[in-house]
Amino acid sequence: MVSAAGLCCKPLSDVLAVDYGGPSLATNVIPSHFSGDREAAVVLDVACGSGLVAKQMEEEGFKQILGVDGSEAMLQMSRKTGLYKELKRCLLGEEPMPVHWGLFDVVVIVGALSVGHVPVNVVRELFNFHATKNGGYIYMTTRDSFDNAEFKYALETELKQMEEEDLWTCVEVTEKEWIKVMPEQDYNYTTGIVYLYKKI
Numbered sequence: 001m002v003s004a005a006g007l008c009c010k011p012l013s014d015v016l017a018v019d020y021g022g023p024s025l026a027t028n029v030i031p032s033h034f035s036g037d038r039e040a041a042v043v044l045d046v047a048c049g050s051g052l053v054a055k056q057m058e059e060e061g062f063k064q065i066l067g068v069d070g071s072e073a074m075l076q077m078s079r080k081t082g083l084y085k086e087l088k089r090c091l092l093g094e095e096p097m098p099v100h101w102g103l104f105d106v107v108v109i110v111g112a113l114s115v116g117h118v119p120v121n122v123v124r125e126l127f128n129f130h131a132t133k134n135g136g137y138i139y140m141t142t143r144d145s146f147d148n149a150e151f152k153y154a155l156e157t158e159l160k161q162m163e164e165e166d167l168w169t170c171v172e173v174t175e176k177e178w179i180k181v182m183p184e185q186d187y188n189y190t191t192g193i194v195y196l197y198k199k200i
């Protein structure tokens, strides 16, 4: 049985074996909505892990990518990719976000909004203080699994609340195959939910 937690620090062969869909889903969804200049757009990769999301975003033409993660070990891996303009360590929910980063065209949180990882209140923190330009996109994912049900409910309640406050509009919410439960079984995937919002 494979869980998404800690997957990003596994060797690439393990990630391929379980067909972890998070980073490629982000890069399927974001470019289909983002109509600006990709080379100039500044992207914040939150809980960037080993850099899988940056790799996909870079292939889609996004070149200005900054990353933040709570783990120095993960930051060392992402640093080695050479894809990030800047990387900072921050345990989100416990420590204040690194300030004075300016505003981002796209903020991405893949594979980290779930129980025991990045808490729900970080979404509003990113939105309000540090991250997103007016008209910018915020892309998030969570797992649709029994152990994450309470977290998913709290996250969706917050996303809806922020919509009711006219802070953003919902562009897309989609259910996707997320990760193979058993690498040897092609059909047996857990489900992930991807959310794309646009700041008003």
Ligand SMILES: C[S@@+](CC[C@H](N)C(=O)[O-])C[C@H]1O[C@@H](n2cnc3c(N)ncnc32)[C@H](O)[C@@H]1O
Residues within 6 Å of the ligand: 004, 005, 006, 007, 008, 022, 023, 046, 047, 048, 049, 050, 051, 052, 053, 068, 069, 070, 071, 074, 090, 091, 092, 093, 094, 109, 110, 111, 112, 116, 117, 118, 119
């Ligand atoms: C499953 S990995 C996902 C990494 C990357 N986004 C991807 O999709 O490949 C989860 C990442 O979240 C980071 N993380 C978990 N909780 C965090 C927190 N509270 N603050 C910052 N980073 C956190 C971990 O260090 C890890 O790198």
